Amino acid sequence: MTTLDIKIAGDPVLRAKAEKVTKFDKKLIHLIKDMTKTMYMANGCGLAAPQIGLSKRIVVIDAGDGVVEMINPEIIKKEGSVVGLEGCLSVPQFEGDVERAEFVTVKYQDRKGNVIVEEADALFAIAIQHETDHLDGVLFIDKAVTLRPKEQFETDNNGM
Numbered sequence: 001m002t003t004l005d006i007k008i009a010g011d012p013v014l015r016a017k018a019e020k021v022t023k024f025d026k027k028l029i030h031l032i033k034d035m036t037k038t039m040y041m042a043n044g045c046g047l048a049a050p051q052i053g054l055s056k057r058i059v060v061i062d063a064g065d066g067v068v069e070m071i072n073p074e075i076i077k078k079e080g081s082v083v084g085l086e087g088c089l090s091v092p093q094f095e096g097d098v099e100r101a102e103f104v105t106v107k108y109q110d111r112k113g114n115v116i117v118e119e120a121d122a123l124f125a126i127a128i129q130h131e132t133d134h135l136d137g138v139l140f141i142d143k144a145v146t147l148r149p150k151e152q153f154e155t156d157n158n159g160m
């Protein structure tokens with residue numbers, strides 16, 4: 001497995017609309033494994049493919065219950081509203097409060113192409129919204145209601 005370089009805000013790949021994945025092959029599995037390793041090495045709880053320079057609709061999330069791999073994720077239902085502190089591995093210097101739906105239902109494909117529909121709340125729901133935004137070229141700083149410089153030695157893990 002390889003750790004991939006994380007692209008930082010200002011890189012145009014982070015502003016592009018990512019392409020749907022149509023091939024569920026060994027290359028995809030390899031890529032997902034590298035993305036997962038990269039997320040963990042960066043102490044993040046989520047990572048989207050554009051963040052490693054690949055404009056494809058792939059995200060990995062670990063909201064505390066192990067890694068969930070989502071290919072072509074689509075939020076099909078949102079409910080409630082919650083404001084929480086977010087950071088982003090592609091915006092390492094800032095953190096801020098973002099308003100999100102409290103509950104989401106997401107439809108995605110697994111690494112084999114099987115369609116899965118899942119309901120999420122808490123950090124998992126936030127991460128799904130943050131990561132699917134990445135696939136549409138949207139960063140949390142576009143939506144943050146407050147934004148502040150991140151403490152340099154902060155270990156608190158809200159990067160995604």
Ligand code: CO
Nearest residue numbers: 088089090160
């Ligand atoms: Co992010």
